[in-house]
Amino acid sequence: MKKIKPHFIKYGAIAFLSAIALILLFFLSVYFGAWGALPKKAELSDFKYQRASEVYTADSVLIGKFYLFDRQPITFEDFPQHLLEALVAIEDQRFYNHSGIDYTSLMRVAVKTVLMQDQSSGGGSTLTQQLAKNLYPRRDRKKTNIAVNKVKEMIIAARLEDLYSKEEILTHYLNTVSFGDNVFGVESASLKFFNKRTIELTVEEAAVLVGMLKATYGYNPRVFPENSLSRRNLVLQSMYSNEFISESQKDSLTEIPLTLDYKEYDHNSGLAPYFREEVRKQMLKWAKAQKEEGNDYNIYTSGLKIYTTLNYKMQAIAEDVMKGHMQSLQKSFEKSYGNNAPWKTDKNLLEKLAKKTPAFQKLKKNGLAEKAIMDSLARKKKMTFVDWDGEKSVEASVLDSIQHYMKFLNTGSLAIDAKTGAVQTWIGGVDFEHFKYDHVAQSKRQVGSTFKPIVYTAALEIGIEPCTYFSAQEVEYKNLKGWSPSNSGEKDEAYLNYSMEEALSNSVNTVAVKVLEKTGIENVIVQAKNMGIFSELPRQPSLALGTGEIYLNELAGAYASYVNGGKAVYPYLIQEIRNQKDSILEHFEPKRARKRAFSEENRQIMIEMMKSTINSGTASRIRSSYKLNNAIAGKTGTTQNNKDAWFVALTPKLVHVTWVGLDNHEIGFRSTSLGQGANAALPLFALWMQKLNKDPEFDEITKAQFKRPSFSVLDKLNCEPVKRDGFFKRLFKNPNKKKEFRTRNSKA
Known part of the structure; x- marks a missing residue:
């Protein structure tokens, strides 16, 4: 056997020591900020992450969020033990034994991944290093910067371990980690994929979410259910290997099918989107007023909890009823016009509407003649059209799009507590994603005969x-x-x-x-x-026929005076605003008119008159067709040329107002029989009330009775009709x- 020559040993030692020196020099250069400043311990001890503000119904159901990043931080006590076990088992088995850097894993990566090119050997990042990456995301993802980023994360991880306990590190990690789709933190992910709080997650559900962390898109259970199921079972296997669950538990959990209760907290979808948008607008005003007083609240980042007046179940029923009625009414509306529909034959109307579009205005600003603009708007391209049957891809022009959407009936409806004005249901239109205009808060329409009372x-x-x-x-x-x-x-x-x-x-x-x-x-x-x-x-006699244009919520507040002792109420949406620690920032009281608008006797007379509208007048189908026996007073309304259909219902507890018509004022219903308030608007209340009647939860509302009128009132009304x-x-x-x-x- 040949002896190794001394000079080879010498040069080898020099090379080794030089490599060590270079690595140390590189490490020190990163440590002292040559590759970018590192956060000091003072900064790490007080870092803050943006929190989504949450919108709740009056019965504490989460219906929406306002956020830049969808994140809802929770405490360590809110994490079920099996979630923590699943996380440690698959992501960092020696988490409780290292101080931020797992040198054993680093050696494995160095030998297997780097030297042997075995990509299946896994990574060497600890949960603490991953937390460092969550808090300070990599800005430059080039391969040449991988080493710099890794060293930075190791240094930050070591500092985090000095500052925080293992429990606190897990808490910060689970509150900051990304689950894709702009969702951050396990609480937001749990609500999105399973519609439940983190504390309520089962073992297999926790395994699904933890499994996503390796590749948030590739293991997304909604997009790739088979991949997600396979990854979930691998997490369960790791939990068994680390003795967190037994073999029998692992086997039984593996057999459970992947089941989601996916809930998108998207601005355009979900329950009560028009209502949530109005809440957002009011919250922006509130935050602005608070800032003027020295309080800096941001509705997108401050983690506020906004408790509204909305009744979750009432709203869900109202939306379900609206979709069914409006879809049926739309078919009847289009059928009534047939081939003579104005959206098909009225070229002047089409041109008039086209001139109002941003596309027309932009081309006009660029100096194009009107004929050239109209030719441009007539060019076809791929578009997505939406109707009650869903979305469909078509070859169409801007003019085709105008024709398609100008025929759609729309609606606005509102139910408020008659005594306080607290909004119970709010429907601003048929589809918030495609028709943003809110017919409750933004639209002023002629109110027709609903003004007669x-x-x-x-x-x-x-x-x-x-x-x-x-x-x-x-x-x-x-x-x-x-x-x-x-x-x-x-x-x-x-x-x-x-x-x-x-x-x-x-x-x-x-x-x-x-x-x-x-x-x-x-x-x-x-x-x-x-x-x-x-x-x-x-100031015209036609005012008696409702030619005045009034907001729907304004009309609801006025009608409430007939139930609320002669005093009008002002519909309100927000009950309470709390901070992220659940401390009350502001509580909102109902706003009522200070003075009575009319005498108690006249209030009773008007209620009796409007009962007659329901029992034998223009709204009698409430009794005959819908078989409602509730205590109801009300008024129908239809404007000229059948352009607006209205119905106002008064019960001892609620005021419900509904409008149906087209956003395009030039088009109305073809016939009064189809477009009158009793046919187009009244069913939205009647069908809703039918469903409330079937639910004992609403007995206090549905079984309430008007107080018997005084003898003098009955005497004054005792005459031939x-x-x-x-x-x-x-x-x-x-x-x-x-x-x-x-x-x-x-x-x-």
Whole structure:
């Protein structure tokens, strides 16, 4: 055997020591910041990560989040033991024995992965090093910087081990680790994939989430269920190998199929998206006001807990009912027009709408002529169209898209607590993702006959008795360009005289205008303001027919005065705001009008009148078709050319308002039978109430009764509903001739 020559030993030793020196020099260069500053212990001892703010219903169901990064940190006590065991078993078996760096694993990596090129041997990063990477993500992922990043993470890991206990390191790790899809932390992941809190995770569910950490996309259980199942079972095997579970447990858990309860906390989807968007807007205002007072809260990063007034089950039922009714109504609407639909034949309307689009405005700004712009908008490309049957990929142009969406019926509905104004349900439209406009808080529409109760209330307040009779004969207003409100009732209506109760319950237009004329427009407008209507109202006799444009939530608050002792309420959405430590930052009290808008006697009279609307008037299908026996008062409404359908329902506990129509004001329902409030809007309440009736949880609401009216109220309403003109009056009256009249109230 040849002896190794001394100079080879010498050079070998020099090379080895030089390598050691270079490694040490490299390490020191990283340590002292030559490759970028490292966080000091002071910074590591007080690091903060962004937390999502959570939105809850009144019954404490999480329905949404506001975040830049979807993260909800929890405490160590909120981690089930089997989650921690699964994590340690698969990611860092010697976690409790090392001080941030696992030298045994490093040697394995050096020999197997580097020298032997065995990529299956695994990595050498400890959980503490992974935490360091979570807190200070690698900005440069080039291969030449891998060594620098690894050394940085080792140094940070050592500092973290000096500062924190093993429990605290696990807590920080599980609260910061990414699960893909902008989800950070195990609590957010647990809610997303299993719709439950981390503490509620089963062993196999915990294994699924821990298994994702190796490759958040490749092992995503929603995208790649087979990969996820295989990885889950590998985690369970590791738990068995590390004696965290028995062999029988491992075998039985491995047999359990992969089952998800996936819940996307996406801004566009989930329960009550329009409501959540309004909450977001109000929270931004709140945060701005807080900042002016020196409190720096950010709704996307401060981890606030926002408790709203919404009733989870009521809202879920309302959305389910809305989808069913609106889908059916849409089919009937399109069928009624057939091939003569304005979205198919009215080129002027199409051009008008096209000119309002951002695409048109952008091309116009670039100097293109209108014809060239329209030609450009007519070019077809791949698009996704959405309807009630779902999404479909089509070859279409911008003009095709306008035609497709201009025909869609939309809706807005709101249910509030009649005493406080607390919002119970809120539906701003048919589909938040594609129709962002909120018809509860943003849309002002003509309210039609739902304004008539305010007119009649004003009449009662100035002393007009409820048994005063008004002729139904049509009148022509000479100083209003011959404007002549009409009815769609009986042919001999000109001979009929209605009591106020009968006229209101059957929504007789001619009588409503005459009641307004006798009451005075200014008195009606004052009455409306006293009831919480803040929108500007037209000073015209047509106000009696609801030509004023009012917000839906504004109308709901006004109607609440009929149930709330004559005082209007102001619908509100947020009950309480808490910080991440669950301390109350602000509690919101209901806002009510300070003064009564009308007397108690007149309140009772109006309730009785609106009961008649339900029992025998325009909303009688509540009883006949939907078989609802609840205590309900209300009013239907339909605007000119059937463009807006309304229904307001009053119960002893709730006010429910519904609107149905098109965003495009130029198009209405083709027929009154289809587009009237009783057909288009009323079912959204009736079907909802039917479902509430079947659930004992809502008995306090559904079985509540109005208080019996006083004897004086019953006496004042005790009259014939309709009186027919006498023989001689009918003999000399021409029913086809309109009575001419000059209004004294109009400011035209």
